[in-house]
Amino acid sequence: MTVTRRCFLISGAALAAGRSVPISAAADRQPKIRLGYDNFAVRAMKWNARQLIDHAVTLGCGSVFITDFGPFEGRFDDAALGELRRYAADKGVAIVLGSWSICPTSKTFKAAWGTAAEHLALGIRMARALGSPAFRVILGNQSDRLTDGGIEARIADTVAVLKAARSRAVDAGVKIAVENHAGDMQSRELKQLVEEAGPDFVGVNFDSGNACWTLEDPVRALATLAPHVLTTSLRDTMAWESEEGVTAQWTAMGEGCVDLPAFFDLFATQCPGVTVHIETISGFPRTFPIYRDDFWRQFPAARAEDLAAFLAVVKRGRSIPPFKPPQEGKAEAEQRYQLAELDRSIRYCKDVLGLGG
Secondary structure (H helix, E strand, O other): OOOOHHHHHHHHHHHHHOOOOOOOOHHHOOOOOOEEEEHHHHHHHOOOHHHHHHHHHHHOOOEEEEOOOHHHOOOOOHHHHHHHHHHHHHOOOEEEEEEEEOOOOOOOOOHHHOOHHHHHHHHHHHHHHHOOOEEEEEOOOHHHHHOOOHHHHHHHHHHHHHHHOHHHHHHHOOEEEEEOOOOOOOHHHHHHHHHHHOOOOEEEEEEHHHHHHOOOOHHHHHHHHHHHEEEEEEOEEEEEEEOOEEEEEEEOOOOOOOOHHHHHHHHHHHOOOOOEEEOOOOOOEEEEOOOOHHHHHHOOOOOHHHHHHHHHHHHOOOOOOOOOOOOOOHHHHHHHHHHHHHHHHHHHHHHOOOOOO
C-alpha cells in the first residue's frame, strides 16, 4: 500500500485526539512482576557471566538475561554451566539464555556456532543446563525485509529450522523465544512465525524498543503478541517528527514517550509469570523517512491503523540530543553511561511502576 503524508497525518491525529490512557496505581499491580536486566544493557563492561550475576544482586534484581554466548568464556559444557547455575541460585538470581540468528538466509546469520540447526541445538542444551526455561533467538534485522522473497521468505526459512528442532526442545523442556529484532518483523509477522512453527514450543522475546523500529506502538504490538510472550528485553523510546519523517531514540525507562502505565497494565494481565528484563540501548537516534515512497517497499503490507497508532506515540515526543562520549576516556564514559541508564531504569521500574519482588 502507498501511504501519503496527508493520509498518515490525518489518521494519526484522529487517533491521538481520542486517546485515553488507563491509570492505575503501581501498588495495585498484583502479583508482583519479576524484574531483571539484559546483559546487552551493560555491554561496554565486557563482564563474564559471574560478574553479570553479581551486578543483578547489586541492582536488587532476581534475574539476568544473558543474550549471547560471550560471557560464558568458551565454557559450554554441562558441568561448568551447572556450576554457574548453582552460583546464581545461591544469590537468588535466575539465568535466562539467548543468542543470535538461526535464519540461515538472513544477512545477519554467522556460522560461528555451526549451521542454524547446530546453533539452535547448542542453545537448547546450554539453556537446559543453566535452568533457563527459554532460549532467545532472532531472525535478523530490517535489511532482511528487502532480500529476495522479503520477510515472508525469511520467516519460512526460520520456521523450517525451528520445526526440525521441536523434539529436541520439547525433550529438554526448553521453549524457543524468537525476538522482534532490529526492525526485522512487525508483531503480526512474528505472531505468524510462532503459529506456523508451533506455539507449544515456540514463543516470543518481546522487545519494546524494536517495536518502534517497525513503526509500531509498543502497547499495540504487545497486545498482538502477549499470548506468546516468554521473555522480554524492554526499554523506553522517545520519538518525534523530523524533516525526513520520524526519528526515534531509545531511552532509559520513564524518559521516553511510550505509555508505560498502559503497557504494564496489559503486561500484568496478559503475560502472567513473565519476567521483565531491562535492556537499555540509549543515546543514538534513528530516522525513518516515512514520507518517501521508496521507504514503504520494505513494509508492503503496512496497515493505516498501526501507523496511526505509532504516530500518536510520536505526537507525545520531543527531540532529544544523542549521547556523545569524549574521545579521551571514551571507553570509560560509555561504561558510566550504560551503568547509569540501567540503574535509573531499574529504579523507575521499582519506584514508579511497582515492578520487582
